[in-house]
Amino acid sequence: MKIDLTLNGEAVTLQAARSDSLLDLLRQSGYTGAKRGCNTGDCGFCTVIVDGEPIKSCIEPAIRIDGSDVETIESLGTQDDLHPIQAAFVDNAALQCGFCIPGMIMRTKGLLETNPDPDEAEIRDALSGNLCRCTGYEKILDAVADAADRVAGETDVAADGGRIPNGQSCTGCDCYPGGEDQ
Ligand code: FES
Numbered sequence: 001m002k003i004d005l006t007l008n009g010e011a012v013t014l015q016a017a018r019s020d021s022l023l024d025l026l027r028q029s030g031y032t033g034a035k036r037g038c039n040t041g042d043c044g045f046c047t048v049i050v051d052g053e054p055i056k057s058c059i060e061p062a063i064r065i066d067g068s069d070v071e072t073i074e075s076l077g078t079q080d081d082l083h084p085i086q087a088a089f090v091d092n093a094a095l096q097c098g099f100c101i102p103g104m105i106m107r108t109k110g111l112l113e114t115n116p117d118p119d120e121a122e123i124r125d126a127l128s129g130n131l132c133r134c135t136g137y138e139k140i141l142d143a144v145a146d147a148a149d150r151v152a153g154e155t156d157v158a159a160d161g162g163r164i165p166n167g168q169s170c171t172g173c174d175c176y177p178g179g180e181d182q
């Protein structure tokens with residue numbers, strides 16, 4: 001069946017099977033930024049924004065997206081020009097394997113669009129459905145608070161564009177064996 005939607009600001013028509021989730025639809029259409037962790041609505045790795053609300057796309061039927069406005073991590077910055085939220089995660093060392101981070105960032109974007117100056121309790125509450133197996137969360141909380149300042153224009157974005165240092169790589173580390181290829 002055909003699904004008409006606005007995806008990252010562009011009107012598109014995508015093909016879906018009746019049983020597809022929104023995550024299936026996105027990933028099979030080449031939008032692999034949203035990750036598949038649990039596939040049962042428990043980890044938040046697949047978080048995208050639909051009509052202004054962060055949702056877990058693995059448990060959202062694709063058919064319900066017809067006519068919706070969907071934002072994925074692909075709508076944000078590039079390696080050379082990071083979005084302020086991405087830059088805050090990089091500069092606060094808030095990621096290790098990185099598999100949870102697209103979901104964390106989209107959840108943060110949704111939070112800051114409704115609450116531009118969240119306190120720690122509000123950040124913890126907003127991120128309570130997004131799990132991370134690596135970081136221990138404290139740096140993620142720091143990154144979200146920093147991101148709020150950056151989005152408000154109070155702090156510069158990452159000066160280095162968030163590049164991986166020379167000679168280092170984060171591919172092939174097998175630190176999230178339950179997930180798909182990134
Ligand atoms: S993959 Fe969707 S919540 Fe875990």
Ligand code: FES
Nearest residue numbers: 096100132133134
């Ligand atoms: S950085 Fe969060 S799961 Fe690895």
